[in-house]
Structure formats: C-alpha cells, structure tokens
Amino acid sequence: MRLISSLRKIAIGRRKNNAVLAIRTLSTKSSTSNKSEKKRKLPDDGITLSHFTQSSQHKSVKKEELDFGPLPTSAPLGLESFEHPHRVLKFHLKTYGCQMNVSDSDIVRSILLDEESNISDHQITFQETQEEMDADILLTNTCAIRENAESKVWHRLQELRAHDSKNPLEQLPIVSSQDENEINDHDSRRLPKKKKAKKRKRIIGVLGCMAERLKEDMFKDGTADLIVGPDAYRDLPRLISALAPQPVTSSGQLHFENPMMERALNVELSFDETYADITPVRSNPGDVSAFVSVMRGCNNMCSYCVVPFTRGRERSRELESIVNEARVLYEENGVKEICLLGQNVNSYHDRSESAILTNPQVSEEVSSTKYKAGYNTSNDGFSNMFRLRGGAGYYFVDLVEAVSNISPELRVRFTSPHPKDYPPELLSLMAERNNVCNHLHMPAQSGSSTVLERMRRGYTREAYMELIDDVRRTIPDVAITSDFITGFCGETEEEHEDTLTLMEHIQYDQAFMFAYSMRGKTHANRTMEDDVPEEIKSRRLQEIIHMFRTNVQLRNDEHEVGKLRLVLVEGESRKSKEGARTWGGRTDQNKRVVFPSKGQAPECWSEEAIRPVLSALSQSYPSNMNVMARSDMLHSFANSPRVTVEAGDYAVVQVDQARGHTLKGKLLWRASMQGFHELDLEQSGPDAIPLFNAMA
Numbered sequence: 001m002r003l004i005s006s007l008r009k010i011a012i013g014r015r016k017n018n019a020v021l022a023i024r025t026l027s028t029k030s031s032t033s034n035k036s037e038k039k040r041k042l043p044d045d046g047i048t049l050s051h052f053t054q055s056s057q058h059k060s061v062k063k064e065e066l067d068f069g070p071l072p073t074s075a076p077l078g079l080e081s082f083e084h085p086h087r088v089l090k091f092h093l094k095t096y097g098c099q100m101n102v103s104d105s106d107i108v109r110s111i112l113l114d115e116e117s118n119i120s121d122h123q124i125t126f127q128e129t130q131e132e133m134d135a136d137i138l139l140t141n142t143c144a145i146r147e148n149a150e151s152k153v154w155h156r157l158q159e160l161r162a163h164d165s166k167n168p169l170e171q172l173p174i175v176s177s178q179d180e181n182e183i184n185d186h187d188s189r190r191l192p193k194k195k196k197a198k199k200r201k202r203i204i205g206v207l208g209c210m211a212e213r214l215k216e217d218m219f220k221d222g223t224a225d226l227i228v229g230p231d232a233y234r235d236l237p238r239l240i241s242a243l244a245p246q247p248v249t250s251s252g253q254l255h256f257e258n259p260m261m262e263r264a265l266n267v268e269l270s271f272d273e274t275y276a277d278i279t280p281v282r283s284n285p286g287d288v289s290a291f292v293s294v295m296r297g298c299n300n301m302c303s304y305c306v307v308p309f310t311r312g313r314e315r316s317r318e319l320e321s322i323v324n325e326a327r328v329l330y331e332e333n334g335v336k337e338i339c340l341l342g343q344n345v346n347s348y349h350d351r352s353e354s355a356i357l358t359n360p361q362v363s364e365e366v367s368s369t370k371y372k373a374g375y376n377t378s379n380d381g382f383s384n385m386f387r388l389r390g391g392a393g394y395y396f397v398d399l400v401e402a403v404s405n406i407s408p409e410l411r412v413r414f415t416s417p418h419p420k421d422y423p424p425e426l427l428s429l430m431a432e433r434n435n436v437c438n439h440l441h442m443p444a445q446s447g448s449s450t451v452l453e454r455m456r457r458g459y460t461r462e463a464y465m466e467l468i469d470d471v472r473r474t475i476p477d478v479a480i481t482s483d484f485i486t487g488f489c490g491e492t493e494e495e496h497e498d499t500l501t502l503m504e505h506i507q508y509d510q511a512f513m514f515a516y517s518m519r520g521k522t523h524a525n526r527t528m529e530d531d532v533p534e535e536i537k538s539r540r541l542q543e544i545i546h547m548f549r550t551n552v553q554l555r556n557d558e559h560e561v562g563k564l565r566l567v568l569v570e571g572e573s574r575k576s577k578e579g580a581r582t583w584g585g586r587t588d589q590n591k592r593v594v595f596p597s598k599g600q601a602p603e604c605w606s607e608e609a610i611r612p613v614l615s616a617l618s619q620s621y622p623s624n625m626n627v628m629a630r631s632d633m634l635h636s637f638a639n640s641p642r643v644t645v646e647a648g649d650y651a652v653v654q655v656d657q658a659r660g661h662t663l664k665g666k667l668l669w670r671a672s673m674q675g676f677h678e679l680d681l682e683q684s685g686p687d688a689i690p691l692f693n694a695m696a
C-alpha cells in the first residue's frame with residue numbers, strides 16, 4: 001500500500017487513534033511537491049517576516065484540544081477495480097467572499113478534478129456535486145475580512161454538521177469478491193444486498209482566509225475536519241486521502257480501515273506559490289467575462305486589514321503564463337473580457353529570469369521614460385510601505401499592454417488596486433487603448449488625512465484628489481469607484497465629514513462601504529482602540545451610503561443619459577419575465593445596462609447597415625445632402641434586415657434612464673469594438689439620436 005506508507009511518513013501529531021496531520025509553518029518554498037524547490041533569500045524590502053507572523057502566532061495546540069472524539073468507522077467507496085482499488089469521492093464547494101476566492105475555488109476544482117495525478121498519487125477520483133448531501137466532502141472557501149463574513153461561515157459549518165448527522169452517508173461493509181461485480185455494475189454508492197449498512201460522516205473542510213487566520217481553532221467542537229490555507233491547495237488531495245477510509249484487500253476480500261487521520265491541516269504560507277501552471281476550472285464556463293489571477297498576497301499592511309496575514313506576501317505570476325491563459329480563454333472559450341485579478345493587482349512585478357532578461361533595468365539617465373528606470377507611485381503624495389520597488393522585469397503596465405495585444409476585440413479590466421500604483425504610464429495606456437476599460441477602482445477608505453495616516457494608507461486627502469484630477473484629465477470618460485470604511489479607530493465627526501465631502505466632490509460611479517470591524521493580528525488591533533460605538537458606525541455608514549446614492553444619480557443623469565454606450569452583452573437579465581423580457585450587459589465603465597427585448601433574442605440593426613448613415617451624419621447631414629439621396633439612404637436603412645444579439649456580442653445601447661448606478665436603454669445595433677470606435681460617435685452620435693428614435 002504505497003499510499004498508506006507515504007501518508008505515514010507525513011503524519012505528525014499522531015495520538016493513539018486520534019491523529020492530526022498538521023503543517024503550519026511559513027516557508028520560502030511553495031507547499032507543493034514541486035519541481036522548482038529553489039530556496040530564496042528574502043529581500044530587504046522593509047517588511048520583515050514578523051509582519052506576517054508575529055501576531056499570527058497562535059498558542060500551541062493543547063493535548064485536550066487534539067482529543068477530537070472517536071474516529072469515524074470505515075466508509076463506502078466507489079471501486080473501479082478490485083485489484084487496484086481507488087476511491088470515488090464527491091465534493092461540494094461553496095465560496096464566500098471576494099473575487100479572489102471565486103478564482104481560488106476554480107483552482108481547487110482543477111486540483112481535485114485532475115484525475116491523472118490523483119489516481120496515481122492517492123488512488124482517488126474526485127467528482128463535483130451541486131448537492132450538499134450527495135457529497136462525501138463539504139468544502140467552504142471562506143473570507144475573514146470582517147467579523148460578519150466569519151459569522152456566516154460559522155453558521156454554515158454548524159448547519160452542515162447538523163445536516164450531516166441527520167443524513168449520514170451509508171457505507172459499505174466488508175466486500176467479498178462475489179460482491180465486487182454488483183458494486184461495479186451499479187451505482188458505486190449502492191450497498192450490496194443482504195449486508196447491513198453502517199453510517200459514516202462527511203468530511204467538512206474549511207479553505208481560504210478564515211482557515212489561515214484561525215488555523216486549528218476551527219477544529220474546536222468538531223466544526224471542521226480539514227483546514228487548508230490559500231497557499232496550500234495543491235495539498236488537498238493528499239490531506240483528503242488521509243481523512244478518507246483506507247481500502248485494504250486481503251484474502252480475496254476488500255475492506256476499509258479507519259482513516260489515516262482524524263483531522264488534517266495545512267496553513268503553510270508561501271513566498272512563491274502562484275498556481276501559475278494550474279488551469280482553473282471555472283464554475284460558470286459560459287460567462288463572457290473571466291478572471292485571471294496575476295498576483296497573490298499584499299505587502300501594504302494597512303492597519304485595519306487582515307489580508308496580509310491570511311494571504312501572505314506579494315508575489316507575481318510570470319507574464320507569459322498570464323497572457324497564455326488569457327489567449328486560450330479568448331480564442332477557445334468564447335471569453336470576451338479578461339479581468340486581471342490580484343489583492344493588490346497594480347503592484348504586479350514579474351521578476352522572473354525571463355522577465356529580467358527581456359526587460360532589464362535601464363538607468364534613469366539613459367531611460368527616455370522615467371517609469372522603465374524604476375517604479376513610480378501615482379504621484380509625489382503617495383508613499384510605499386514596501387521598499388523593494390523598481391528594477392528589472394515586467395510591471396503592471398506591461399502586463400495590461402500584453403493582454404490587450406491579444407486582440408482589439410478583447411476587453412481588459414483589473415481589480416483590486418491600490419491608488420499608489422497608478423503611474424502616469426498606466427493612465428496613458430488606458431487612454432490610448434480602446435480595449436482597456438475606462439474604469440478605475442480607487443479605494444480611498446477615508447476622506448480624512450488624519451484617518452488615512454492611522455490607516456497607514458500612504459497618502460493624504462489632497463494627494464488622492466490630485467490623482468483623481470490627473471485621471472480625469474488623462475481619461476476623460478473614466479468611471480471611478482471606491483471602497484470606504486466608516487468608524488475606524490478614533491474617527492471623529494469632523495473626520496467623518498471629510499469623507500462625506502470627498503464623496504460629494506468626486507461623485508463616484510460605484511462605492512462599496514463598510515463599518516469598521518476590528519480584526520485580530522492587525523496593527524490597529526495591537527495599537528489602537530476600536531472606540532467608535534456600533535450605533536455611531538452604523539449611522540455614519542448610512543450617511544455615506546446616502547451621499548453615494550445621491551451623487552451617483554446626479555452623475556449618471558448628467559454623464560450617461562442620452563449617451564450611446566458599447567455594451568458587452570451578458571445575456572437575459574435576472575428580472576426578465578414573460579411579456580417583459582430584458583437583457584443586460586456592461587459598459588466600458590463597468591456600469592450595468594438593461595434593455596428590453598421583444599423575442600427570445602434581442603433584435604437590432606447590423607453595424608454594416610448603420611455605418612453609411614452615421615458616416616453621412618458625420619459629414620454634416622442633413623444640410624449638405626440632397627433630398628433624394630437622403631431619402632434613399634433612410635429607405636435602405638429602414639429596410640435593412642435586423643440581426644439578433646447573444647451573450648458575448650458587443651452592442652450599442654442608447655441610455656435613456658439611470659436608476660442609481662444601473663442604467664436602462666434601447667438596443668440599437670450589434671457592433672464590433674473596433675467598428676464602434678471607428679464611427680467616432682462623439683461626432684455623429686448626438687445627431688443620430690433623433691433618427692434612431694424615429695426609426696425604432
């Protein structure tokens with residue numbers, strides 16, 4: 001039993017029948033069985049190991065805490081071959097939290113569904129199921145950013161445990177060789193007749209940030225059996241195989257021994273794990289937009305934020321592997337929009353050997369662009385906690401450029417950035433390229449310079465406002481969005497007022513607003529007091545929500561209503577119903593637009609039909625055009641055949657209404673991104689609108 005012997009080697013903390021497999025060190029190499037186990041010296045970047053570990057140190061596990069109760073007895077298995085028994089285990093995966101978690105879940109899915117390596121290494125085939133009670137393993141990918149995110153997870157885990165004990169899985173008893181065919185010929189989960197079934201419990205696993213933050217505390221009260229942090233997903237098959245009953249054959253009989261382990265944990269953080277070689281298995285493969293993870297971790301150490309402790313240090317994936325993944329999504333999977341994803345996405349810096357060779361550091365004197373000589377923050381008012389900036393390799397602007405080069409018809413977005421990492425080169429690229437979306441997330445967090453200082457954000461209110469001015473000057477039609485925290489430690493009414501006035505001044509296109517939630521391990525937790533009472537936090541939160549809503553309405557009424565917007569169609573909208581069908585999509589500015597459709601698929605003009613009309617309009621129609629030519633043109637336009645649009649098409653929608661940050665409009669024509677920009681609607685669009693109204 002190769003599997004068993006290899007597991008015995010890695011088992012630590014075995015205790016009579018109750019065993020725990022635990023890996024919880026911070027290492028400079030990835031948690032994998034990996035090929036490139038290069039040891040890396042840590043750079044002197046102003047961040048020390050203690051930033052990540054000092055407060056993440058947890059008490060050593062007490063003996064009684066490891067006493068998790070009796071082991072589950074042996075378990076039912078899907079058996080494909082008696083000689084080489086391998087288990088078929090079903091997993092259910094639920095994801096909480098940010099887009100990064102959604103993307104990580106796609107990586108987890110890929111690791112578990114990789115039959116080849118799981119059969120050869122662990123003799124297990126995993127299958128995904130959407131039904132919780134159909135699963136052997138219940139995985140929850142978790143978020144730790146605020147307390148209420150964690151409360152939801154605790155609640156879910158308790159519910160899962162309760163459901164599991166009410167509906168335990170049935171298990172196979174000892175199987176003799178004459179039973180074998182019966183198992184193979186039918187559903188592998190059915191019991192051979194006549195033998196009495198026993199019950200077994202499911203494996204409950206916690207993944208992600210909460211697993212990393214709470215570590216073995218999540219084992220308490222039997223809440224979870226498996227704890228795996230964000231950098232240890234490659235280890236999942238091995239950990240699960242240790243928790244699953246072990247098949248053993250002897251004298252023509254197959255039976256199941258107790259699992260190797262009672263509990264398993266790997267919360268090792270890595271300095272170089274990016275899962276670059278894993279092709280994510282997307283939960284919604286039909287979506288027209290896909291997230292591609294480009295970097296992990298965060299070095300910023302904002303004083304309120306737990307992310308650096310749960311996600312570890314910043315590390316960037318090689319540019320080439322990102323471009324390859326994006327190209328395959330575009331060329332083979334029908335994806336039209338790539339969203340580059342990372343905790344601190346615009347501090348991306350690929351320092352791999354090939355990046356350094358291709359993009360060597362150029363000294364300031366000989367460099368024509370200051371940027372290539374090293375790293376620039378957004379403007380002089382921004383500072384960096386992280387000293388290791390600049391030098392050779394690829395930066396975020398190089399990455400955006402490379403992905404946008406895949407095709408002029410592929411849209412590129414990114415999230416989630418920090419305002420300090422918007423050097424002028426990035427803004428210029430966004431202004432120049434039609435396929436890099438005109439949307440910038442600029443998480444301000446507060447409008448007060450004193451709060452920003454306590455938050456350790458590295459900028460003042462003034463520097464931030466100056467940056468927004470630069471952005472709007474460089475990219476006139478840009479949408480700006482933000483995150484805000486209200487009621488941070490020591491926040492006064494005046495400081496809160498500063499946030500309100502900043503919001504009023506900037507008029508955000510979208511904002512995500514939160515009441516401050518103190519998180520263990522953070523700088524604020526160690527040095528400040530969470531002294532704003534809950535009722536004041538929530539009153540201030542209501543005030544900033546109100547300020548955002550009022551201003552987004554004003555902004556959209558002024559900047560959106562009447563415009564012709566290029567929309568990437570996502571499909572029929574959720575609120576669509578018989579008799580009042582609606583479809584929806586997103587504009588370049590990332591605003592959701594819904595538009596009515598009469599039939600199954602919305603009908604509109606084609607780009608070919610609209611082109612001559614718009615070009616006539618841009619050449620000062622109607623004054624210069626004779627009446628005959630004009631009526632011929634309009635006649636042929638009116639009679640041109642209609643086309644339909646489907647998810648993944650670009651279409652031009654005339655916005656006629658704004659409801660908060662959602663827009664409503666009229667579908668006009670199916671477009672290509674290049675065709676739309678060639679038409680130069682700044683010129684002909686406004687004149688065309690009465691025409692479209694008359695023809696519609």
Ligand code: 5AD
Binds near residue numbers: 483484517
């Ligand atoms: N309390 C409240 N909100 C927080 N965020 C991060 N940490 C906290 C916290 N402790 C918010 C920030 C961040 C967003 C993802 O979550 O606004 O940008």
Ligand code: SF4
Binds near residue numbers: 299305307308344
């Ligand atoms: Fe948290 Fe600040 Fe890093 Fe964002 S930039 S993940 S808020 S530490």
